[in-house]
Amino acid sequence: MTAPRQRILVCDDEPQILRALRITLRNEGFEVQAASGAVEALDAAALQPPDAAILDLLLPDGDGIEMTRRLREWSGLPIIVLSAVGEEEQKVRALEAGADDYVTKPFSPRELVARLRAALRRAVPLADEPVLRAGEIELDLGARAVRRAGEEVHLTPIEFRLLSALMSRPGRLLTHSTLLTEVWGNAYADDVATLRTHIANLRRKVEPDDARRRHIRTDAGVGYRFVSEPS
């Protein structure tokens, strides 16, 4: 299970802070998107929504509280407001505007990361991983499960990877060598006999009996393709 790295939007007008944050977060395994101004940060967030945001309270072209409000109009992403001002009034306003946490500078990198992780943990997990469907076949990538007409079908690891490769590009022709390298790795690149056997096993498990309505089509001499709606 390879989780993609989480993207953090960082907005601060002081270059050295930006730099310190970038290094700290990178080391902790996050991907950092830096912005030095409010407008730039909001544009970046709209263009490609990050998993969380760390915003400075005071910026030349805006402030963290206003940015929080703007972001909250359309997103529930975790927001941490950063500031040199420890004043109670600011903290309360930021939190009421929708920020998840408020950290005062100078901050401890470890604590900031811990607070960021706590905020990310709370965030609503984004929509579950996709379920590929075609006719009565369901391939659930997240659960690593396959159903046919609602019934659970057990696939071996190779069969599962094979079906995933086919169903993730419906209609598209996948050559023998493409499938072999994708499912087996680079070693078996020309062992078509093995591929045939596994395709046969796969068909037996997930295909309707009628040979004319098969989802897995053979392109003789070239490869296979998965068609969503067999004629």
Place this chain on the structure above:
Amino acid sequence: MTAPRQRILVCDDEPQILRALRITLRNEGFEVQAASGAVEALDAAALQPPDAAILDLLLPDGDGIEMTRRLREWSGLPIIVLSAVGEEEQKVRALEAGADDYVTKPFSPRELVARLRAALRRAVPLADEPVLRAGEIELDLGARAVRRAGEEVHLTPIEFRLLSALMSRPGRLLTHSTLLTEVWGNAYADDVATLRTHIANLRRKVEPDDARRRHIRTDAGVGYRFVSEPS
């Protein structure tokens, strides 16, 4: 739909702090349940789960971090740890244990309330029933107990964490390494032999004898999954 007042569990051994918190929270419209010790607080939380908890770090009969861990075993309620110690190490440990925020004394009442509101805003609205069921198996996260057909079954700590991991995502395949990191921690990521042994012990304790109707399914070479309704 009249929203009932939100109940906050407050745990501190200093009476004057308890009193101050009670007054502050009452004025802000919360219902307060006070406890002066760790055991008392955990019992109260188990008996009637609150909407959030504010825990002192240092208590005569325990500490806030351990309480956080215990609560997190079965509940996702917002937790704010309160402490006179501003030390970075404590903050990080508390947040990593599952706390949502960490506030140092002396604290501003307004800020604390703002942070509490921010944490409550994030919380999943539905207080999830901490009892997982499947067939004749019941796993009670709060009581850390497992029953089979009503009969109490004794599980070792590892077996309990293993079953929790499996039952909390029914139908989903959990890789060997996923289970190992989740149950043992990051170190044992490839000791599959141990995992097999514990799975065997677990099956002996909670599974029906009939091998075809097992809840814990093996996916050879990949991992295990828990199926709620074995065919």
Place this chain on the structure above:
DNA sequence: CCTCGGCGTCAGGCCGCCGTGAAGATCGGC
């Protein structure tokens, strides 16, 4: 009509993974 290449299918066998029992190691309580 025959040949031939590509394909699907099946049976066989190897090897690795799995389940299981038991023995050794570790730890905490008495």
Place this chain on the structure above:
DNA sequence: GCCGATCTTCACGGCGGCCTGACGCCGAGG
């Protein structure tokens, strides 16, 4: 220090996934 509970390690038997090879079918081309 002893003892019980728990966890880990190891060896062994069984089984299932995977690869291989043989066979028959089919369509294209001669």
